[in-house]
Amino acid sequence: MAARTLNVNVGVLGHIDSGKTALARALSTTGSTAAFDRAPQSRARGITLDLGFSCLRTALPPQLGPGPGELQFTLVDCPGHASLIRTIIGGAQIIDLMMLVIDVTKGMQTQSAECLVIGQIACQKMVVVLNKIDLLPEGKRQSAIEKMTKKMQKTLENTKFCGCPIVAVAAKPGGPEAPESENPLGVSELIEVLKSQAYLPSRDPSGHFLMAVDHCFSIKGQGTVMTGTILSGSVSLGDSVEIPALKVTKKVKSMQMFHTPVTYAMQGDRVGICVTQFDPKLLERGLICTPDSLHTIHAAIISLKKIQYFRGALQTKAKFHITVGHETVMGRVMFFSPAPADFNEEIQENVFDFEKDYLYQEEYLSKDSVSSEENKENDQAGEVQLPKQQWALLEFEKPVTCPKLCLVIGSKLDTDIHTNTCRLAFHGVLLQGMEDKNYAETFLPKLKVYKLKHKEGQVERVMDDYSVIGRSLFKKETNIQIFVGLKVKLSTGEVGIIDGGFGQSGKFKIRIPDGLKPDTKMLLTVASKKKSKGGKGDMTMEDESCKNDSAQPVTISLSFKRYVFDTQKKMIQS
Numbered sequence: 080m081a082a083r084t085l086n087v088n089v090g091v092l093g094h095i096d097s098g099k100t101a102l103a104r105a106l107s108t109t110g111s112t113a114a115f116d117r118a119p120q121s122r123a124r125g126i127t128l129d130l131g132f133s134c135l136r137t138a139l140p141p142q143l144g145p146g147p148g149e150l151q152f153t154l155v156d157c158p159g160h161a162s163l164i165r166t167i168i169g170g171a172q173i174i175d176l177m178m179l180v181i182d183v184t185k186g187m188q189t190q191s192a193e194c195l196v197i198g199q200i201a202c203q204k205m206v207v208v209l210n211k212i213d214l215l216p217e218g219k220r221q222s223a224i225e226k227m228t229k230k231m232q233k234t235l236e237n238t239k240f241c242g243c244p245i246v247a248v249a250a251k252p253g254g255p256e257a258p259e260s261e262n263p264l265g266v267s268e269l270i271e272v273l274k275s276q277a278y279l280p281s282r283d284p285s286g287h288f289l290m291a292v293d294h295c296f297s298i299k300g301q302g303t304v305m306t307g308t309i310l311s312g313s314v315s316l317g318d319s320v321e322i323p324a325l326k327v328t329k330k331v332k333s334m335q336m337f338h339t340p341v342t343y344a345m346q347g348d349r350v351g352i353c354v355t356q357f358d359p360k361l362l363e364r365g366l367i368c369t370p371d372s373l374h375t376i377h378a379a380i381i382s383l384k385k386i387q388y389f390r391g392a393l394q395t396k397a398k399f400h401i402t403v404g405h406e407t408v409m410g411r412v413m414f415f416s417p418a419p420a421d422f423n424e425e426i427q428e429n430v431f432d433f434e435k436d437y438l439y440q441e442e443y444l445s446k447d448s449v450s451s452e453e454n455k456e457n458d459q460a461g462e463v464q465l466p467k468q469q470w471a472l473l474e475f476e477k478p479v480t481c482p483k484l485c486l487v488i489g490s491k492l493d494t495d496i497h498t499n500t501c502r503l504a505f506h507g508v509l510l511q512g513m514e515d516k517n518y519a520e521t522f523l524p525k526l527k528v529y530k531l532k533h534k535e536g537q538v539e540r541v542m543d544d545y546s547v548i549g550r551s552l553f554k555k556e557t558n559i560q561i562f563v564g565l566k567v568k569l570s571t572g573e574v575g576i577i578d579g580g581f582g583q584s585g586k587f588k589i590r591i592p593d594g595l596k597p598d599t600k601m602l603l604t605v606a607s608k609k610k611s612k613g614g615k616g617d618m619t620m621e622d623e624s625c626k627n628d629s630a631q632p633v634t635i636s637l638s639f640k641r642y643v644f645d646t647q648k649k650m651i652q653s
Contacts, residue, residue, distance in 0.1 A: 098210040
């Protein structure tokens with residue numbers, strides 16, 4: 080049986096200066112072109128500015144099947160600096176297993192928490208690494224490690240990583256300046272834990288080829304090399320690949336995986352692809368794909384969930400940094416939910432139904448948000464009823480190129496880095512992209528999102544048993560003609576129909592098909608008598624009792640719905 084190599088992508092995430100790059104270096108046997116802070120800016124600033132890649136090869140553990148073989152961990156060293164969170168989000172989408180690196184002397188910090196949030200969205204498994212144990216005094220080291228381990232277990236209690244392994248190490252005892260002869264502590268134990276956590280990620284070579292490129296450079300006389308991780312499909316020597324950002328198609332001349340030439344690579348593999356020459360500065364990072372398989376979109380419909388650690392409401396019309404695929408752009412959001420009657424209905428995953436009606440929301444509905452008017456009416460038990468699924472329309476400030484059903488993350492990256500707050504606001508799945516630049520005219524009218532409108536006025540007087548005059552429902556300048564035929568309800572229970580305007584001051588006539596109830600007629604007659612008497616002589620006893628009866632005027636309520644994207648602005652009543 081031929082030996083096989085199984086590749087598992089391991090993200091190394093954590094707060095700045097927690098020792099991620101040193102840990103990747105201590106674990107690695109092979110570095111790629113992008114490993115260990117090789118970028119001049121990274122070396123100058125002493126922090127990781129981009130994703131670094133290296134690999135660790137070890138024997139295939141028994142849980143991954145019989146036969147000879149090799150397990151290759153591709154280590155993705157993500158920057159910990161807060162302003163580089165876009166890069167981390169890009170990296171998280173190619174990770175099978177995550178290592179959360181914690182400085183044992185500091186514990187959880189702001190970016191460690193953000194990395195944990197990204198891990199919950201994008202990863203299945205995690206290992207916590209307590210680094211820099213060499214900084215703890217030897218006599219108290221063990222108890223300090225135990226204390227921090229307990230703290231971390233508590234932090235992870237309500238996450239999907241509850242009970243995950245926690246390993247203590249010193250990746251570079253003595254710090255960056257220490258001599259190379261200093262051996263790392265706990266790294267061999269960490270490798271065993273990683274092997275025990277390794278699983279067979281689902282890999283599918285079929286479908287369109289799509290690769291996330293994170294580095295690009297040219298080799299004189301050979302061509303331009305794009306290195307990255309294959310997100311879907313496969314690629315072989317001689318294939319044509321498209322670079323959508325540059326609108327060009329290139330032929331694959333050669334390929335390498337960690338300096339080893341290969342002729343084929345598939346989903347999950349980390350690969351360098353050499354194509355005919357182009358300027359590498361034009362593609363620092365981005366996507367390459369099977370020609371014509373990716374689309375550039377101006378807006379999108381996504382299903383989404385709010386990130387629980389984000390403080391504050393998610394408001395419709397607010398702007399967020401939207402990370403889609405490997406791009407981060409500004410975008411405006413509009414939230415909507417199922418109609419309240421469908422709040423508990425099971426929604427088919429990853430599909431959007433254009434036949435259904437949806438309710439416009441001023442903000443994403445959550446336990447701490449103010450419920451919309453309609454929800455308040457539907458809310459008998461005093462608790463806000465929440466829908467099983469909510470959606471958003473995203474409108475991008477500049478077009479993005481991405482695959483369907485890709486991960487979307489909305490953040491407030493302009494929040495002050497030094498405030499101790501989570502900047503990641505929501506995450507979701509892209510269900511439908513809009514490629515037409517004029518999507519507002521061509522596409523949005525298909526989206527049946529409605530707003531509920533409610534107006535209140537008063538009955539001014541009775542005309543006869545079947546009609547009354549109303550006021551205060553419309554402004555003087557309102558064209559009452561467009562409301563003719565709509566149903567209204569009186570506070571006394573009668574249903575009426577708007578018949579037309581009455582005079583010039585915004586008053587209107589209401590027809591009551593089933594006639595006014597005697598009580599209503601009496602109430603309105605008393606009210607109008609009282610008005611005409613207003614200020615005449617002494618009140619009789621009868622008038623005194625009428626005064627109490629007519630303290631409440633008869634109100635008129637008009638409710639209708641209007642579709643947000645209906646160009647004719649039609650009013651609809653059920």
